[in-house]
Amino acid sequence: MLTRRDLLAALGGAAALAGCTPSMREARNLTASGPVKRASANATPLIRKLNRLGFGATPDLLARVETMGWDAYVDEQLAANQPDPAELNFLISRLDIEHFSAPDLRNVPDHHVQAQLRQAKLLRAIYSPNQLRERMVEFWTDHFNIDAKKSYASYALADDQRGVVRPHALGSFPAMLTASAHSPAMLAYLDNKVNHAGVVNENYGREILELHTLGVHGGYTQKDVLEVSRCFTGWTVEERFMGGMSLREMRPPNKMGAFLFREDLHMKGARTVLGKKIPDGGKEQGDLVIAMLAEHSSTANTLATKLCRYFLGNLAEPFIAPTAKRYLDSKGDIKAMIEPILRSEEFGQDAELPKRPFDFIVSSLRALDATTTGRGSVQPALERLGHASFNWAMPDGYPTKTSAWTASMLARFNWALALAYGPLEDVEISPERLGERLSLSPEDAVAYCVLGPGRELPTPAKSAREAVALAIASPEFQWR
Amino acid sequence: MSQPHDWTYCDGHGGLEASAVAPKTQERQETEVFRTRRQFITTLGLGAAGLMMGRSALAQVAINPDRTSNHVLVSIFLRGGADGLNWVIPVEDSNYYRLRPNLGIAKRDTLALSDQFGLHPAMAPLMPWVRNQQLAFIHACGSPDATRSHFEAMRTMEYGVDDGQAGTGGGWLARYLADTESESTPLRAVAFGSVLPDSLRGSTSAMALQALDQFKLEVPSGAGNEREWIERLSRLYGQDKDELSLAGHETLNLLKTLRTIDPEADTPGGAGNYPDSELSRGLRDVATLIRADVGLEVACLDRGAWDTHVAQGTTTGWFTGNLMDVSTSVAAFLNDLGPRSKDVTILIQTEFGRRASENAQLGTDHGLAGVMMVLDHQVQGGKVHGKWPGLKPDELDPVGDLRVATDYRTVLAEVVKARMRPTNLKAVFPDFSPEVFDIYRKSV
Numbered sequence: 001m002l003t004r005r006d007l008l009a010a011l012g013g014a015a016a017l018a019g020c021t022p023s024m025r026e027a028r029n030l031t032a033s034g035p036v037k038r039a040s041a042n043a044t045p046l047i048r049k050l051n052r053l054g055f056g057a058t059p060d061l062l063a064r065v066e067t068m069g070w071d072a073y074v075d076e077q078l079a080a081n082q083p084d085p086a087e088l089n090f091l092i093s094r095l096d097i098e099h100f101s102a103p104d105l106r107n108v109p110d111h112h113v114q115a116q117l118r119q120a121k122l123l124r125a126i127y128s129p130n131q132l133r134e135r136m137v138e139f140w141t142d143h144f145n146i147d148a149k150k151s152y153a154s155y156a157l158a159d160d161q162r163g164v165v166r167p168h169a170l171g172s173f174p175a176m177l178t179a180s181a182h183s184p185a186m187l188a189y190l191d192n193k194v195n196h197a198g199v200v201n202e203n204y205g206r207e208i209l210e211l212h213t214l215g216v217h218g219g220y221t222q223k224d225v226l227e228v229s230r231c232f233t234g235w236t237v238e239e240r241f242m243g244g245m246s247l248r249e250m251r252p253p254n255k256m257g258a259f260l261f262r263e264d265l266h267m268k269g270a271r272t273v274l275g276k277k278i279p280d281g282g283k284e285q286g287d288l289v290i291a292m293l294a295e296h297s298s299t300a301n302t303l304a305t306k307l308c309r310y311f312l313g314n315l316a317e318p319f320i321a322p323t324a325k326r327y328l329d330s331k332g333d334i335k336a337m338i339e340p341i342l343r344s345e346e347f348g349q350d351a352e353l354p355k356r357p358f359d360f361i362v363s364s365l366r367a368l369d370a371t372t373t374g375r376g377s378v379q380p381a382l383e384r385l386g387h388a389s390f391n392w393a394m395p396d397g398y399p400t401k402t403s404a405w406t407a408s409m410l411a412r413f414n415w416a417l418a419l420a421y422g423p424l425e426d427v428e429i430s431p432e433r434l435g436e437r438l439s440l441s442p443e444d445a446v447a448y449c450v451l452g453p454g455r456e457l458p459t460p461a462k463s464a465r466e467a468v469a470l471a472i473a474s475p476e477f478q479w480r
Numbered sequence: 481m482s483q484p485h486d487w488t489y490c491d492g493h494g495g496l497e498a499s500a501v502a503p504k505t506q507e508r509q510e511t512e513v514f515r516t517r518r519q520f521i522t523t524l525g526l527g528a529a530g531l532m533m534g535r536s537a538l539a540q541v542a543i544n545p546d547r548t549s550n551h552v553l554v555s556i557f558l559r560g561g562a563d564g565l566n567w568v569i570p571v572e573d574s575n576y577y578r579l580r581p582n583l584g585i586a587k588r589d590t591l592a593l594s595d596q597f598g599l600h601p602a603m604a605p606l607m608p609w610v611r612n613q614q615l616a617f618i619h620a621c622g623s624p625d626a627t628r629s630h631f632e633a634m635r636t637m638e639y640g641v642d643d644g645q646a647g648t649g650g651g652w653l654a655r656y657l658a659d660t661e662s663e664s665t666p667l668r669a670v671a672f673g674s675v676l677p678d679s680l681r682g683s684t685s686a687m688a689l690q691a692l693d694q695f696k697l698e699v700p701s702g703a704g705n706e707r708e709w710i711e712r713l714s715r716l717y718g719q720d721k722d723e724l725s726l727a728g729h730e731t732l733n734l735l736k737t738l739r740t741i742d743p744e745a746d747t748p749g750g751a752g753n754y755p756d757s758e759l760s761r762g763l764r765d766v767a768t769l770i771r772a773d774v775g776l777e778v779a780c781l782d783r784g785a786w787d788t789h790v791a792q793g794t795t796t797g798w799f800t801g802n803l804m805d806v807s808t809s810v811a812a813f814l815n816d817l818g819p820r821s822k823d824v825t826i827l828i829q830t831e832f833g834r835r836a837s838e839n840a841q842l843g844t845d846h847g848l849a850g851v852m853m854v855l856d857h858q859v860q861g862g863k864v865h866g867k868w869p870g871l872k873p874d875e876l877d878p879v880g881d882l883r884v885a886t887d888y889r890t891v892l893a894e895v896v897k898a899r900m901r902p903t904n905l906k907a908v909f910p911d912f913s914p915e916v917f918d919i920y921r922k923s924v
Contacts (some may be wrong), residue, residue, distance in 0.1 A: 403723075406723060410695065
């Protein structure tokens, strides 16, 4: 049998997919070069807020936010309509994952696809002015975790990011939940694509209840897990080259790898989920389950707890109930949930929120206005730190608690030293240029950019490079 | 590790993840330069009195009340499918010689083990531990995976589940570490390899190292030396009591400790006894970590090249060479550890055994059940555990493989229960209820 892959390979498709990758020459256009207005010493607390709302301050951003005021900045970030720099769009547009659907991507080696997924996520986190959106992409990528190494899920992950996480990151949770349930990457990762009448697979049914919505103590039973799983039987992925049709009636090629409901694999019969009747039917049984879960008060509690802790650490408790209420009142509007958190006084207070390694790396690059393509030495560093994107096997997403990350300290020190002294493949910094732009000595410029206006290094540095290493390796820089 | 993964060519399945080995460490001993987080916290709790009592008092509060705190699991995975039937050999079974007219190993060439079994002669270096009853064999042992794919079988075993492809729970050792998380240490888990093995997948407290000398500050040229940077960073990480500051403090102390170890001088059992192999170098690093008392808890290592489809040899050649490497490396490791070897459990496993009958190329193809080995002072060693399903035609599975009589998790669960930290076995092995199967002595 001729597969699509064979056909494309025969046509030379594989060669065409080899593609181009962004170069440092292009990446250099991403960083500004003109003079930077310095923020006042009063702006230092903004660094913490910017670490939480997004991935940290940049030399330019600090003064800009101080001038416009925090509330105006929150307005801007909630609107999330700042144009991304043309250079960022250009760099990302050069990636294969932006141009090919999942089945066509399968002609590219798996690890290349994973590398590109990681690269795109990292570049946006560093360079997008819509920092809140990228922060929420990080949050929801964990919430709807998919392991790229499971069942070739990496090939469908680009579509998942494009169609599930990114468009809804600051939008409607019910819409995101619906999109996730239909996402081929999720269908593969949590085995729903092999969840069939007669061979019911409970993996997705369990996790949508336990992790995506109600929470483990959210009031469901083992029987509910089974019934939900039965409702989702037949929700699968089109994997037949021609959709099971003859050449004449062949589906458009882009159907392959797309969501497919197969009536013949769907289990017949009425169901009872959370005490409510779901009438006999086809795909709409799953749709009804999603709607039921999305409006459940336990879902509101799960999401409110998780979001409040993500942004407020150990100060979260008083915020949880009001945030849950806003979820229910707004029918799942994510902005409505987080806006009061972002504007709260507590948002800038010490809350024992660790920078996970992704945060640590991205904020170090942002603080120093680094130039990078998001490849080269950055991704191996994230792997050594234990936080490569799309590489968490379990459906609960990378951990957030501090104790999970204490083994990463050596790798953090080594990153600080490598970033400071280089040479690092595909990463460049220049404390001297920062100094010129800020009208400060290079050492003072580093302290300003990494630790804040008016701040001093934790211990005196003999050179700007040493200042970079000490500032990035300092205990203070490890916290969000 | 860069073992020749010849077996990667033999199976069409994708998804091969670079094999790796993960030893873990957990620190608990104190020296002047090295103090664990727990001791640190305990000391803080004791206040000034604790500090004034000095080192001996610290040593006292550092004693971990749970019985297995000093124990180290050394897990060696033989990748490629080691031939259990030519390793622990059913010397009294005529079916064995019928199935393997060329590859069968004559009883007179084997090392006596029991009425029923003899050992491959390459196991000779480990015979002292067989005779001391510290080395136990579990035969006809394996997983429910019947794909006979290296990758699916390995993933199943390393995830500790029924079916590694369906699993989303990460590695069994990762779950064990998460479930027993009582103190965070910089070297609780280390994999000797370029990436973590699947057994440690999902553990952020695990670290992959090609070799121990990679656990160091990588100071770029022009930036001074490592000692200066350890001192410089120690000034930043001396005061604060939050979790990350303590972790940084411990990491720097561990670096100081490791800097004081001269690997050449630190091989009391004799460096010359270690063969020149990757497994051997890894084990030597593990011995160093154990002696340094940095708190090692689990060490995983790999030994590849077991996929003997062609010309595997009998008492010489490919398979014999592999087995010699394992037995001489492990023997050197135990001798090197000396009395500290009582703190160690060595677990040796492979993803599957091989076909009962030899093939036309004088090799063996992928099978089902294989052999597991447990080397431990408290194990009921010197014998073969587990039911023996037999090699008669109607006793083999339809493809012609030795059937699995003992699930691999039975053995893993026994080791965890007898020798590791108290844990919820249901969390570590979610779809498995261990059978009653005592490979450990009752007094444990």
